[in-house]
Amino acid sequence: MGVVNPAAAEDLTRTELSPAQATAAAELLLDALKNRQGDVMHDALATPVQASVDVKTVQERLDQRMAIEATRVVSVIPGYNTTTIDAVVTTASGDEGMLMVLDEDGKLLAWKWTDQIKPIETTAVEFARDLAAGRWVAARSKMSLQLQEDLAPGDLERKWTKLSRTSGGFRKVKDAVIAHQGGEQQLVLVAVSFGKATTNLFVIFDERGRITNVDISRDFV
DSSP states (O other), X not given: OOSSOGGGGGGOOBOSSOHHHHHHHHHHHHHHHHTTXXXXXXXXXXXXXXXXXXXXXXXXXXXXXXXXXXXXXXXXXXXXXXXXXXXXXXXXXXXXXXXXXEOTTSOEEEEEETTOOOHHHHHHHHHHHHHHXXXXXXXXXXXXXXXXXHSOHHHHHXXXXXXXXXXXXXXXEEEEEEEEOSSXXXXXXXXXXXXXXXXXXXXXXXXXXXXXXXXXXXXXX
């Protein structure tokens, strides 16, 4: 598959999920979270995520959380194949930020509490920032040896530059969220803002936390 897939970027369009549909899907998820409805939450998960967890486990996690008093959607950001949702959950301790990534069907692909950072999330964000800043050597240092062998130094610059150009120019690296952790393949989605859209880079890690692939496709999920 190649490291970044900018060759297809010109053919990509924003997700067909409308902002209204994304908002409705996010509000359904937030309501299920607030009311601790494990079955509703499980049904709202994207198929690959749903296959990795059962309703009982979802319910147990919901029951362990502090009671939620209110929720609200702050922003809806359509991207390529995905939509990023920023939300706020209010508990007795105050407001807590939440980030959700929805697939084209409005199903929950990944999520995180914005104040909780994991090591591979940090690496994924740093990798994207290295690319945006043209720090090709630093970016390559985060890759597995196999990926570095498969990708010539100039290729990384060429692929990212083309992706940025065809997407309207790089704006900022926003945030990262773990879609799958543990095992031989771990997936982190990094929200990157370009001139034409905010898209999620799919950053694949091995079990040792080395980057083995990066793409803007959801084929890995």
